[in-house]
Amino acid sequence: MRNVYVAGIGQTTFGKTPDRSIEQMGQTAVRAALADAGIAKSDIQAAYCANVLGGMLTGQRVLRDLGMTGMPIKNIENACSSGSVAVQDGAAAIASGQADTVIVFGVEKLSVLGGGTLPLEDTDIEVAQGQVMPAVYAMRARRYMHEYGATEDDLVKVAVKARGNGALNPIAQFRKAVTADEVRASRMVADPLRLFMCCPTGDGAAAVVLTADKALAQRSDATVRVASTALQSGLYKTGFRIMSSAELTERTARIAYEQAGVSAQDVGICELHDAFAIAELMYYEALGLCEAGGGMALVRDGETTLQGRIPVNPSGGLLSRGHALGATGIAQLIEIVTQMRGAAGARQVARLPRVGVTHCTGGGISGLDHGACAVTVLEATE
Amino acid sequence: MRNVYVAGIGQTTFGKTPDRSIEQMGQTAVRAALADAGIAKSDIQAAYCANVLGGMLTGQRVLRDLGMTGMPIKNIENACSSGSVAVQDGAAAIASGQADTVIVFGVEKLSVLGGGTLPLEDTDIEVAQGQVMPAVYAMRARRYMHEYGATEDDLVKVAVKARGNGALNPIAQFRKAVTADEVRASRMVADPLRLFMCCPTGDGAAAVVLTADKALAQRSDATVRVASTALQSGLYKTGFRIMSSAELTERTARIAYEQAGVSAQDVGICELHDAFAIAELMYYEALGLCEAGGGMALVRDGETTLQGRIPVNPSGGLLSRGHALGATGIAQLIEIVTQMRGAAGARQVARLPRVGVTHCTGGGISGLDHGACAVTVLEATE
Numbered sequence: 001m002r003n004v005y006v007a008g009i010g011q012t013t014f015g016k017t018p019d020r021s022i023e024q025m026g027q028t029a030v031r032a033a034l035a036d037a038g039i040a041k042s043d044i045q046a047a048y049c050a051n052v053l054g055g056m057l058t059g060q061r062v063l064r065d066l067g068m069t070g071m072p073i074k075n076i077e078n079a080c081s082s083g084s085v086a087v088q089d090g091a092a093a094i095a096s097g098q099a100d101t102v103i104v105f106g107v108e109k110l111s112v113l114g115g116g117t118l119p120l121e122d123t124d125i126e127v128a129q130g131q132v133m134p135a136v137y138a139m140r141a142r143r144y145m146h147e148y149g150a151t152e153d154d155l156v157k158v159a160v161k162a163r164g165n166g167a168l169n170p171i172a173q174f175r176k177a178v179t180a181d182e183v184r185a186s187r188m189v190a191d192p193l194r195l196f197m198c199c200p201t202g203d204g205a206a207a208v209v210l211t212a213d214k215a216l217a218q219r220s221d222a223t224v225r226v227a228s229t230a231l232q233s234g235l236y237k238t239g240f241r242i243m244s245s246a247e248l249t250e251r252t253a254r255i256a257y258e259q260a261g262v263s264a265q266d267v268g269i270c271e272l273h274d275a276f277a278i279a280e281l282m283y284y285e286a287l288g289l290c291e292a293g294g295g296m297a298l299v300r301d302g303e304t305t306l307q308g309r310i311p312v313n314p315s316g317g318l319l320s321r322g323h324a325l326g327a328t329g330i331a332q333l334i335e336i337v338t339q340m341r342g343a344a345g346a347r348q349v350a351r352l353p354r355v356g357v358t359h360c361t362g363g364g365i366s367g368l369d370h371g372a373c374a375v376t377v378l379e380a381t382e
Numbered sequence: 383m384r385n386v387y388v389a390g391i392g393q394t395t396f397g398k399t400p401d402r403s404i405e406q407m408g409q410t411a412v413r414a415a416l417a418d419a420g421i422a423k424s425d426i427q428a429a430y431c432a433n434v435l436g437g438m439l440t441g442q443r444v445l446r447d448l449g450m451t452g453m454p455i456k457n458i459e460n461a462c463s464s465g466s467v468a469v470q471d472g473a474a475a476i477a478s479g480q481a482d483t484v485i486v487f488g489v490e491k492l493s494v495l496g497g498g499t500l501p502l503e504d505t506d507i508e509v510a511q512g513q514v515m516p517a518v519y520a521m522r523a524r525r526y527m528h529e530y531g532a533t534e535d536d537l538v539k540v541a542v543k544a545r546g547n548g549a550l551n552p553i554a555q556f557r558k559a560v561t562a563d564e565v566r567a568s569r570m571v572a573d574p575l576r577l578f579m580c581c582p583t584g585d586g587a588a589a590v591v592l593t594a595d596k597a598l599a600q601r602s603d604a605t606v607r608v609a610s611t612a613l614q615s616g617l618y619k620t621g622f623r624i625m626s627s628a629e630l631t632e633r634t635a636r637i638a639y640e641q642a643g644v645s646a647q648d649v650g651i652c653e654l655h656d657a658f659a660i661a662e663l664m665y666y667e668a669l670g671l672c673e674a675g676g677g678m679a680l681v682r683d684g685e686t687t688l689q690g691r692i693p694v695n696p697s698g699g700l701l702s703r704g705h706a707l708g709a710t711g712i713a714q715l716i717e718i719v720t721q722m723r724g725a726a727g728a729r730q731v732a733r734l735p736r737v738g739v740t741h742c743t744g745g746g747i748s749g750l751d752h753g754a755c756a757v758t759v760l761e762a763t764e
Contacts, residue, residue: 001478052438053438056434056435056459056461056745057459057460057461057745057753057754058459060615060618060745060753060754061753063615064618064753067618069615069616069617069618070614070615070616070617070633071614071615072613072614072615073460073613073615073753073754074458074460074467074613075458075459075460076456076457076458076459077438077439077440077457077458077459078439078455078456078457079438079439085456089471092474092478092480095478096383096474096477096478098474231454231455231456232452232453232454233442233445233451233452233453233454233455234451234452235451235452236442236446236449236451251452363438363439363442371439371442371443371446371455372439372442372455
């Protein structure tokens with residue numbers, strides 16, 4: 001298997017922008033990634049498009065007017081993990097020698113939904129009872145607070161960190177820092193989760209050029225390699241379930257770390273799936289950044305801020321950069337690459353990271369056990 | 383790269399069945415494929431689901447209630463070629479050693495659309511002018527008739543053959559043979575294409591177990607190997623285009639044949655994308671089964687009947703078995719495997735084929751240049 005490098009990155013701003021079409025957003029991101037890689041569109045040998053709700057042949061519709069046709073184009077749907085799964089597909093094509101240079105992009109336009117939580121299948125018995133995403137994460141938060149003594153203030157701190165990072169990210173959906181008081185004053189969505197503790201829906205696109213050609217990916221600060229990509233699905237248990245931990249993320253991360261030959265202790269930067277503030281604490285633990293119940297301490301001690309030991313969600317995360325489903329996993333990867341290159345400007349983390357992780361998870365029975373979780377390990381090489 | 387074998391096949395009946403859910407149809411097909419392979423669900427290491435219009439996480443929704451969870455599950459959308467692209471993904475996972483045994487399935491429920499042609503993007507300038515699928519294929523038919531002297535009778539013969547084969551296929555949407563007079567008497571849809579010359583929309587599911595374990599795939603008549611899978615997209619030209627040939631199918635077939643190390647002359651059986659009767663003639667030529675303009679002669683001479691030299695669409699094809707988008711490419715593969723195994727009963731072809739081809743193409747600007755075309759080569763080994 002060959003090494004897979006990230007040669008180019010590009011993304012649109014995230015936000016509710018009904019005037020931008022899926023095609024326009026996708027094209028903006030793809031063009032930016034090609035420009036960053038310094039290659040022509042004719043250098044691309046295959047394309048992988050992540051999209052959830054955009055309809056038939058989204059990838060082809062984006063690429064058609066760019067004249068990027070006559071090659072394999074695939075569309076991948078895996079709920080919140082779609083973007084990371086498209087990265088996995090593109091990386092596999094390069095690793096196995098099917099292609100030398102490919103484009104992977106994700107695009108979503110959620111503003112068409114008119115707001116609110118994502119549409120879930122009401123054939124699901126728990127969803128039909130009202131267990132939509134905010135309700136489920138609220139239950140998880142209450143249980144987590146009960147078990148580990150976390151307080152509302154810990155959730156507030158996560159939201160303040162996310163908005164602070166987002167304020168420094170020119171593509172973020174929310175580009176204004178908020179105070180703890182503002183978070184506490186935001187309206188209750190599902191107790192204890194207030195509005196600023198819940199990620200927004202939005203529109204956006206993100207694209208990366210992956211290549212076997214190391215020279216193409218070379219940058220002065222870092223040449224970034226996709227060290228591993230893991231995809232798993234939940235066990236979909238019904239009845240009693242442990243709500244304060246995330247078995248699926250634990251399992252997926254274990255596979256990703258093993259394939260990359262790294263351990264959780266090596267991780268120097270992380271973009272994780274903070275769909276709700278409580279998720280950040282739980283996924284710190286599931287990704288092995290700390291022990292079970294140790295998530296609060298990381299936040300209280302500022303370990304996951306831009307200046308901390310393991311910066312988490314420097315982009316602002318889902319809570320602040322935003323969550324345009326198909327684009328999210330790729331936007332996470334772009335943030336890690338940008339930080340590894342030392343090119344993140346005002347939000348540049350204190351120490352250039354060598355190993356970074358992206359994490360997406362979502363879709364499924366009441367959010368308790370997800371349909372798809374993807375963990376990608378990135379490595380800065382010379 | 384390792385060899386990939388077909389260990390099990392299973393499908394539902396095709397047809398308009400609003401009472402069957404996507405989950406039920408998918409589960410029926412998956413269960414049947416596992417039973418045919420003689421393996422337990424726990425032997426499956428990854429799943430690939432093809433679906434176009436069924437919504438988020440279709441694959442996970444199908445597999446959840448079967449207890450087939452906790453593994454990688456991916457959803458693939460590529461319009462009419464979705465099923466074949468899922469086969470490509472599953473085969474690649476096995477060939478590269480990522481998994482030993484996987485399930486690939488496709489499912490679609492088009493009856494929710496209430497009939498008529500497929501929904502196309504009306505942002506497409508030609509679609510907006512009325513160039514929906516039947517209109518485009520009618521134009522192609524008129525041009526083909528003009529260039530090569532084909533007559534309405536040639537199109538009638540294709541429809542009669544399809545319905546005759548479908549009458550012998552217990553899972554076909556149309557299970558009644560029709561006479562030439564009945565085809566001629568069916569109502570005009572888009573001149574010269576009459577109703578019986580247009581494929582129906584419908585519901586259905588199809589599943590295959592792919593494996594690296596040759597012994598698992600061994601059958602008395604044939605052990606079937608996936609020799610190659612090719613995916614390409616159209617060039618998406620606008621303005622003047624040649625309507626009587628199919629560049630995309632030609633290109634995709636060339637790649638598939640080369641990768642499999644076979645030539646068009648080796649092909650002994652074929653399931654091709656006869657969305658409309660004219661398509662069968664054009665795709666004979668594009669797949670290399672005859673020269674340009676030679677399609678009529680194949681039909682007139684009966685070369686592509688069950689008793690002919692190269693049986694085409696023994697299942698009844700899209701025109702008679704039906705076209706449940708995501709399921710179609712996999713149903714095509716199942717027909718070839720069934721014929722290679724000598725297990726096709728009343729519709730068994732006269733000579734056991736050694737090399738078979740499946741072909742799907744669809745989606746895109748007015749159908750003149752498709753978004754995705756997939757050709758799979760299957761080989762019967764000892």
